[in-house]
Amino acid sequence: QWTLLDWRPKRPDMLADAFSFGRIVQDGLVFRQNFPIRSYEIGADQTASIETLMNHLQETALNHVRSAGLLGDGFGATPEMSKRNLIWVVTKMQVLVERYPSWGDIVNVETWVGPSGKNGMFRDWHVRDFNSGQTILRATSVWVMMNKLTRRLSKMPEEVRAEIGPYFMERSAILEEDSAKLPKLGQKRDTNDAARYVQKGLTPRWGDLDVNQHVNNVKYIGWILESAPISILEKHELAGMTLEYRRECGRDSVLQSLTTVSSVECAENFPEVSIQCEHLLQLESGEDIVKARTVWRPKRPFSDGNMGSISAESA
Amino acid sequence: QWTLLDWRPKRPDMLADAFSFGRIVQDGLVFRQNFPIRSYEIGADQTASIETLMNHLQETALNHVRSAGLLGDGFGATPEMSKRNLIWVVTKMQVLVERYPSWGDIVNVETWVGPSGKNGMFRDWHVRDFNSGQTILRATSVWVMMNKLTRRLSKMPEEVRAEIGPYFMERSAILEEDSAKLPKLGQKRDTNDAARYVQKGLTPRWGDLDVNQHVNNVKYIGWILESAPISILEKHELAGMTLEYRRECGRDSVLQSLTTVSSVECAENFPEVSIQCEHLLQLESGEDIVKARTVWRPKRPFSDGNMGSISAESA
Numbered sequence: 001q002w003t004l005l006d007w008r009p010k011r012p013d014m015l016a017d018a019f020s021f022g023r024i025v026q027d028g029l030v031f032r033q034n035f036p037i038r039s040y041e042i043g044a045d046q047t048a049s050i051e052t053l054m055n056h057l058q059e060t061a062l063n064h065v066r067s068a069g070l071l072g073d074g075f076g077a078t079p080e081m082s083k084r085n086l087i088w089v090v091t092k093m094q095v096l097v098e099r100y101p102s103w104g105d106i107v108n109v110e111t112w113v114g115p116s117g118k119n120g121m122f123r124d125w126h127v128r129d130f131n132s133g134q135t136i137l138r139a140t141s142v143w144v145m146m147n148k149l150t151r152r153l154s155k156m157p158e159e160v161r162a163e164i165g166p167y168f169m170e171r172s173a174i175l176e177e178d179s180a181k182l183p184k185l186g187q188k189r190d191t192n193d194a195a196r197y198v199q200k201g202l203t204p205r206w207g208d209l210d211v212n213q214h215v216n217n218v219k220y221i222g223w224i225l226e227s228a229p230i231s232i233l234e235k236h237e238l239a240g241m242t243l244e245y246r247r248e249c250g251r252d253s254v255l256q257s258l259t260t261v262s263s264v265e266c267a268e269n270f271p272e273v274s275i276q277c278e279h280l281l282q283l284e285s286g287e288d289i290v291k292a293r294t295v296w297r298p299k300r301p302f303s304d305g306n307m308g309s310i311s312a313e314s315a
Numbered sequence: 316q317w318t319l320l321d322w323r324p325k326r327p328d329m330l331a332d333a334f335s336f337g338r339i340v341q342d343g344l345v346f347r348q349n350f351p352i353r354s355y356e357i358g359a360d361q362t363a364s365i366e367t368l369m370n371h372l373q374e375t376a377l378n379h380v381r382s383a384g385l386l387g388d389g390f391g392a393t394p395e396m397s398k399r400n401l402i403w404v405v406t407k408m409q410v411l412v413e414r415y416p417s418w419g420d421i422v423n424v425e426t427w428v429g430p431s432g433k434n435g436m437f438r439d440w441h442v443r444d445f446n447s448g449q450t451i452l453r454a455t456s457v458w459v460m461m462n463k464l465t466r467r468l469s470k471m472p473e474e475v476r477a478e479i480g481p482y483f484m485e486r487s488a489i490l491e492e493d494s495a496k497l498p499k500l501g502q503k504r505d506t507n508d509a510a511r512y513v514q515k516g517l518t519p520r521w522g523d524l525d526v527n528q529h530v531n532n533v534k535y536i537g538w539i540l541e542s543a544p545i546s547i548l549e550k551h552e553l554a555g556m557t558l559e560y561r562r563e564c565g566r567d568s569v570l571q572s573l574t575t576v577s578s579v580e581c582a583e584n585f586p587e588v589s590i591q592c593e594h595l596l597q598l599e600s601g602e603d604i605v606k607a608r609t610v611w612r613p614k615r616p617f618s619d620g621n622m623g624s625i626s627a628e629s630a
């Protein structure tokens with residue numbers, strides 16, 4: 001879950017300047033924030049993990065909502081939404097990673113929102129290297145409204161549209177969206193054509209829970225990737241990911257993560273020979289939590305001279 | 316493992332200013348850096364996790380070494396150490412947390428080093444709230460030198476002492492160090508006097524590995540806390556922690572985490588009624604990786620009005 005607090009800055013001016021909490025640019029429609037990559041955000045590959053990059057997306061989405069003055073008493077729940085007990089829920093997310101940043105790099109994140117169908121909102125991100133301007137990742141997501149008491153989806157009330165409509169843009173971070181249907185991947189699937197990996201007994205740890213005691217959204221990605229064979233993780237890097245969110249997952253859930261792997265010559269958006277995986281995260285009782293597709297490309301040699309020399313460790 | 320790269324900043328002046336990468340203060344002996352707490356760094360308690368705070372300690376240690384110009388080709392391995400294949404290894408760490416910061420708070424970390432015995436170095440930290448100046452945590456650690464080829468501990472060569480000695484201070488972050496011996500806590504311990512919890516089958520995930528394919532130091536803490544009963548995690552907060560590092564842990568290790576819980580009326584440094592735990596993280600084959608003691612105090616009610624209203628989540 002991407003969960004939000006009613007957070008109001010105590011000293012907005014000073015903070016924004018001194019610590020680059022980000023700001024609204026481009027006619028008030030795009031929110032921009034920089035993040036230095038920390039030593040603890042890089043992994044065995046010497047680059048930032050996908051989880052780190054997803055965390056930056058979450059943080060900028062929250063700060064955008066706050067900066068726009070749209071924050072009611074929840075994540076992007078405007079005053080008119082709050083009156084009606086409406087909250088935003090994410091239904092889909094697609095991420096394309098062009099390159100992974102290294103320790104000391106600064107990533108520049110831009111995010112904006114727009115209409116999705118009659119009742120939804122999209123939120124897109126474009127992340128670049130602050131210094132070179134090179135694209136790091138592009139992402140898009142779809143959000144709809146849910147009544148938090150009945151847990152049913154809701155149409156977008158006109159009063160809400162009046163609040164958020166002025167912030168809508170038509171710009172798309174990803175021109176060719178992954179609209180291919182994610183296949184059913186349950187227990188009964190015929191898997192003759194693909195290797196299949198299962199990781200059972202996944203349970204949230206205390207540290208995986210957010211303030212609502214729901215599992216954090218980024219944690220799902222960790223679980224999904226965990227069922228992929230380590231040989232893929234060692235020799236490939238995640239190039240793209242499409243996630244469909246089906247239902248919530250609380251602290252007492254026990255999950256399993258299923259992955260099927262297939263080799264593809266040339267997937268959409270990915271010119272290189274790559275590996276494609278289909279993933280299903282479900283409760284052990286059978287309900288689907290998240291369906292996903294990932295595409296992996298061969299790891300590139302370290303492109304950057306300044307990361308070449310590694311020779312120390314600590315106990 | 317706290318593992319370091321040979322990282323040299325490409326544009327030190329601009330970066331330090333624009334993104335508060337930290338700087339050396341106080342006669343060149345103390346390194347200071349600020350961190351805004353991000354939305355993804357807080358957990359179910361609405362405050363930063365201990366792992367987040369430990370990450371800040373790691374990042375400042377690295378940046379201090381770099382800023383002091385002491386970085387050879389590894390973590391604090393000075394040129395004279397590099398010549399001799401010596402690296403730093405941490406043997407002990409003690410952390411006392413006074414309060415946990417919230418999303419949007421800015422923490423100010425100070426770190427410095429000094430002598431520890433004849434051949435060791437201590438590194439201390441004092442973390443404060445940037446705005447109020449209130450202490451968040453204090454920490455101390457002890458480091459010794461190891462030959463990275465033989466994996467044996469080494470005396471501190473005079474040439475190395477000449478390099479790092481000028482940076483030594485005598486100031487202590489923690490006046491009353493936890494010098495009580497950590498008890499043996501293996502399989503054979505008589506546990507009639509205390510509840511005992513075991514978590515078996517812990518294995519590193521790909522994302523837990525650092526650039527040397529060792530398990531990240533902060534990960535150990537997660538594993539240690541994981542074997543504590545959830546009732547403690549729910550109703551108490553970690554007030555202090557003492558860790559003794561015994562040996563490295565690689566990617567193929569299978570570990571178990573043992574915890575015994577006892578109630579204490581008044582532990583050193585902790586005036587409140589609190590819970591004390593003894594922990595042992597060991598390979599399933601029996602070798603000790605980390606021994607630890609943790610002290611827990613009852614959770615405080617949310618002290619801060621601006622975190623009071625939570626009402627939204629996302630799917």
